[in-house]
Amino acid sequence: MSYRHPDREQIRIEDVLSALGNPIRLAVVRVLDAGGEHNCGSVLNILGVTSKSTMTHHWRVLRDSGVIWQQPSGRENALRLRREDLDARYPGLLDAILTGAVDDETVEADRERLRSGT
Amino acid sequence: MSYRHPDREQIRIEDVLSALGNPIRLAVVRVLDAGGEHNCGSVLNILGVTSKSTMTHHWRVLRDSGVIWQQPSGRENALRLRREDLDARYPGLLDAILTGAVDDETVEADRERLRSGT
DNA sequence: ACGAATGTTCGTAAGATTACGTACAGTCGA
DNA sequence: TCGACTGTACGTAATCTTACGAACATTCGT
Numbered sequence: 104m105s106y107r108h109p110d111r112e113q114i115r116i117e118d119v120l121s122a123l124g125n126p127i128r129l130a131v132v133r134v135l136d137a138g139g140e141h142n143c144g145s146v147l148n149i150l151g152v153t154s155k156s157t158m159t160h161h162w163r164v165l166r167d168s169g170v171i172w173q174q175p176s177g178r179e180n181a182l183r184l185r186r187e188d189l190d191a192r193y194p195g196l197l198d199a200i201l202t203g204a205v206d207d208e209t210v211e212a213d214r215e216r217l218r219s220g221t
Numbered sequence: 222m223s224y225r226h227p228d229r230e231q232i233r234i235e236d237v238l239s240a241l242g243n244p245i246r247l248a249v250v251r252v253l254d255a256g257g258e259h260n261c262g263s264v265l266n267i268l269g270v271t272s273k274s275t276m277t278h279h280w281r282v283l284r285d286s287g288v289i290w291q292q293p294s295g296r297e298n299a300l301r302l303r304r305e306d307l308d309a310r311y312p313g314l315l316d317a318i319l320t321g322a323v324d325d326e327t328v329e330a331d332r333e334r335l336r337s338g339t
Numbered sequence: 340a341c342g343a344a345t346g347t348t349c350g351t352a353a354g355a356t357t358a359c360g361t362a363c364a365g366t367c368g369a
Numbered sequence: 370t371c372g373a374c375t376g377t378a379c380g381t382a383a384t385c386t387t388a389c390g391a392a393c394a395t396t397c398g399t
Contacts, residue, residue, distance in 0.1 A: 112328050116321040117242050124239025125387090143346060157388050159347055164386095178345045178396040192328075193321040199314035203234040206310060210230050243357090261376060275358050277377055282356095296366040296375045 106166055106173050111188040114169035119189070119196070122168035127153065128161050129204055132170060135184040136201055142179040224284055224291050229306040232287035237307070237314070240286035245271065246279050247322055250288060253302040254319055260297040 123129050127150065134149050135141055147158055162180075165171040172183040189197045241247050245268065252267050253259055265276055280298075283289040290301040307315045 112332065116318065116325050117244055117247055119242075120238045120247075120318070121242025124235050124237075124242045126235055127387095129235055129238075144344090153387095154389050155346060156348080156390075160387070162346090175346095175395095180346065192324060193317055195313045196317035196321060199311055199317050200234065200238070203311040203314060207234050210310075214230065245357090262374090271357095272359050273376060274360075274378085278357070280376090293365095293376090298376065 105175055108166055108172060109169045111169075111192060114188065114192055116193060116196075118168035119170060119193070122164050122170050123200060125161075125164075128165055128170075129200075131161065131165065132184060132197075133201060133204060135171065135182060136186070136197075141182045142176075143182065144179070146182060223293055226284055226290060227287045229287075229310060232306065232310055234311060234314075236286035237288060237311070240282050240288050241318060243279075243282075246283055246288075247318075249279065249283065250302060250315075251319060251322060253289065253300060254304070254315075259300045260294075261300065262297070264300060 123132060130150055131146055134146050143155070143158060143162065147153070147155065162171070162173055162182075166173050169185060169188065172181075172185055174181045174183075184197075186197060241250060248268055249264055252264050261273070261276060261280065265271070265273065280289070280291055280300075284291050287303060287306060290299075290303055292299045292301075304315060
């Protein structure tokens with residue numbers, strides 16, 4: 104069986120934003136964007152967190168908002184970022200978000216360095 | 222009395238995304254971006270919705286996430302989009318979102334035309 | 340066919356979000 | 370100073386979100 108995904112034209116920016124406005128789901132997108140083949144378990148291992156059932160919820164949010172493809176393949180689910188669709192509908196959005204997430208880490212690390220020692 | 226706003230470096234992208242992942246708040250940002258002087262009441266009138274107390278909640282979310290400035294001025298609250306800070310931290314993000322919101326409306330209107338008549 | 344592997348579904352629960360009315364605090368104008 | 374105006378604070382309520390364990394369905398390898 105396969106999942107229902109929104110068509111490209113059915114994607115809505117507010118759904119994309121609220122999907123990515125969650126640390127776990129944003130981290131998922133960063134993992135998928137970094138490349139490589141991924142399934143639920145591999146992402147779960149990389150993030151080193153949460154239960155499978157919790158992730159099932161996050162997969163649905165990401166799928167329903169149009170951010171990822173999730174396709175059963177054997178007993179696994181192949182996961183892919185819908186970059187082409189997102190770039191077509193919202194040029195620059197995904198890159199700005201991914202770059203911003205990296206920037207947040209940098210800024211956070213800088214603040215940390217300042218706090219402990221000079 | 223005035224409000225607590227995050228410094229530019231304290232802004233976090235996930236907070237920005239979840240703040241804007243709400244139709245009312247996204248609409249607020251579009252109104253502020255369109256220019257002109259605004260206070261709570263003027264935005265409330267333009268959007269033509271919801272109660273003042275509900276909006277007080279949304280002002281807080283937008284303020285705490287670093288999306289807007291909210292400054293008491295007389296008996297009103299001046300509202301301004303923190304475009305410089307957002308552009309500095311997340312280049313291209315705000316424009317991509319605002320453009321995307323417009324695009325969503327266009328796509329929606331096209332789908333509507335197709336549904337009713339040819 | 341059996342057992343291991345992958346991921347979903349279901350039930351449950353704690354906490355967050357959104358919404359609204361009423362009461363309140365501060366400011367302005369007459 | 371009094372009343373109107375702007376917006377917040379508080380209480381309440383419905384709904385959504387996030388999380389997790391246990392049971393389950395499907396697929397793979399042997």
